[in-house]
Amino acid sequence: MKDKYEVTEYIGVPLSLDNSGHYQIKLDDNGQFRLHSWRTGKHTKGKFKQLGQVFITENDMSVVVIKTRPVPFKKRHAYTPLQRFTNEMVSAAVLEQAMTQISQ
Numbered sequence: 001m002k003d004k005y006e007v008t009e010y011i012g013v014p015l016s017l018d019n020s021g022h023y024q025i026k027l028d029d030n031g032q033f034r035l036h037s038w039r040t041g042k043h044t045k046g047k048f049k050q051l052g053q054v055f056i057t058e059n060d061m062s063v064v065v066i067k068t069r070p071v072p073f074k075k076r077h078a079y080t081p082l083q084r085f086t087n088e089m090v091s092a093a094v095l096e097q098a099m100t101q102i103s104q
Helices: 073-078 093-099
Strands: 008-017 023-025 036-039 053-057 064-071 080-089
Touching: 008 053, 008 093, 023 064, 023 093, 064 093
Parallel strands: 036 080
Antiparallel strands: 008 023, 008 036, 008 064, 053 064, 053 080
């Protein structure tokens, strides 16, 4: 298949902006957050650089990447594609808080 492309799963946490314009983890009504997965798509813009980078979903939600793993091309439809990577990064404290969910 000539249209194959590399597919990566990006595990992340949705973000919101505080009053100062800094990224914070979006918490639910119980003060908790959950991890979600997205993948690169054929039309994903930008490049992944490192953990802590922010990307935008197709629903215009900001998400911080806290883990990546490759996805076989034929299994790509099990994940929602992301829209684009930004050049923005979250603070070390926000990244550390998000990473606490990885080991659980």
